[in-house]
Amino acid sequence: MDAQTLLSRHKGKMQSGEAKVELEDQQPYEVRDPDLKAKLDGAAAITLPRLLKVMGAEQRRRDVRAVDRAGMTAVQRRRDDARELVDARNVAEDRHFIHSVLALCALPYRRPPDNVREFEREFGRSSLRVQAGAIFDPNTSKFVQQGLPYGPKPRLLMVHFCTMAMRNNSPDIEIEDSMSAFIRALGFEVRGGRRGTIDPFKDQLQRLAASRMQFGLWNPESGRARTVNTQPIESFDLWLPKHEEQRTLWSSNVRLDDKFFETLKRHALPVDVRILRAFGQSARQMDIIMWLGYRLKSIDRPLTIGWAKLQEQFGSDVHELRKFRQSFKEDWSKITDVFQKLPGSLDEDGLTLQAAGPDVLLLPQKKLR
Numbered sequence: 001m002d003a004q005t006l007l008s009r010h011k012g013k014m015q016s017g018e019a020k021v022e023l024e025d026q027q028p029y030e031v032r033d034p035d036l037k038a039k040l041d042g043a044a045a046i047t048l049p050r051l052l053k054v055m056g057a058e059q060r061r062r063d064v065r066a067v068d069r070a071g072m073t074a075v076q077r078r079r080d081d082a083r084e085l086v087d088a089r090n091v092a093e094d095r096h097f098i099h100s101v102l103a104l105c106a107l108p109y110r111r112p113p114d115n116v117r118e119f120e121r122e123f124g125r126s127s128l129r130v131q132a133g134a135i136f137d138p139n140t141s142k143f144v145q146q147g148l149p150y151g152p153k154p155r156l157l158m159v160h161f162c163t164m165a166m167r168n169n170s171p172d173i174e175i176e177d178s179m180s181a182f183i184r185a186l187g188f189e190v191r192g193g194r195r196g197t198i199d200p201f202k203d204q205l206q207r208l209a210a211s212r213m214q215f216g217l218w219n220p221e222s223g224r225a226r227t228v229n230t231q232p233i234e235s236f237d238l239w240l241p242k243h244e245e246q247r248t249l250w251s252s253n254v255r256l257d258d259k260f261f262e263t264l265k266r267h268a269l270p271v272d273v274r275i276l277r278a279f280g281q282s283a284r285q286m287d288i289i290m291w292l293g294y295r296l297k298s299i300d301r302p303l304t305i306g307w308a309k310l311q312e313q314f315g316s317d318v319h320e321l322r323k324f325r326q327s328f329k330e331d332w333s334k335i336t337d338v339f340q341k342l343p344g345s346l347d348e349d350g351l352t353l354q355a356a357g358p359d360v361l362l363l364p365q366k367k368l369r
Helices: 003-015 034-040 048-070 074-088 100-104 152-168 179-185 198-210 258-266 273-278 283-296 307-314 321-338
Strands: 096-099 118-123 126-131 134-137 142-145 172-174 212-219 224-230 233-236 253-256 268-271 303-306 344-347 350-353
Touching: 034 048, 048 074, 074 273, 074 321, 096 100, 096 152, 096 258, 100 126, 100 268, 100 283, 134 198, 152 172, 152 198, 152 253, 152 258, 152 268, 152 273, 152 283, 179 198, 198 233, 224 258, 253 258, 258 268, 268 273, 268 283, 273 283, 283 307, 283 321, 283 350, 303 307, 307 321, 307 350, 321 344
Parallel strands: none
Antiparallel strands: 096 268, 118 126, 126 212, 134 142, 172 253, 212 224, 233 253, 303 350, 344 350
């Protein structure tokens, strides 16, 4: 059987509602991909029939997957890529980090009203308070009010900044000298226009650079509570050119606040940025993944988190418990579609997690150079 025949059969089955092609056919299957053909070259005669069958099965799997991906949306393809990473256990050596308070006490999911200038969240022993600020516009010589940062982009931006600071053991971070190069470094396609990626990133950069934050850290054993006042981004040459490919006329760097950097070194949470990018369309799904990375490494026995606690953690924009439960179930389904061996389950009581090793979410061990 050749590839075209298989693809035709698969398309027909997809149209009739069947999701998968049967792979148990015994007919020989054409091997075409160069890497698979190379494995056949020089094979001993006695092993060639078996090897041909194995390579044919792999070629068929690739062809079926190509047809499946052709019918996927961009979001579905990103999750499919992430699932391949999980299956391959391809853990990146270049680990990424985010401040654990930002990971556990998340920023807003949706755009707050323009008159809302403060946002507060808490999780266990940690609390976060964010205040919107202003940045200086050299074109008008005036400060311009910015809104609160929200959504997936400031999360990815903070992962990038925290990671660069941790790698270099310095609060000073050099960035690319054009907006489009910076967006590519974050792992995103550069698109202009009304629905492009450039303007949203500029907007979130400005909101994030202007914001002030307070971290509340509580130690119940000692009874001590600590408040850290910080503006995570101490300085940032942020008024970028109108044309995304134009180079800036100043030094391209970010400086993190010294207090923020010192607490980052003590409270850095390792993350796999490839997985976060795969869920980059949903801030809540990103937060669930980061929260899972924190939770799964800290339990040694089954733990059940009730629906009310889950809503307190992830339901800042969904006030009705019934609607939150449905929304969380949909998020959980998408996450477990990628992490198919995730040791957790949902029921009427909430979410039950089983003890797991640090590699469940492709999270490397926390180890600084």
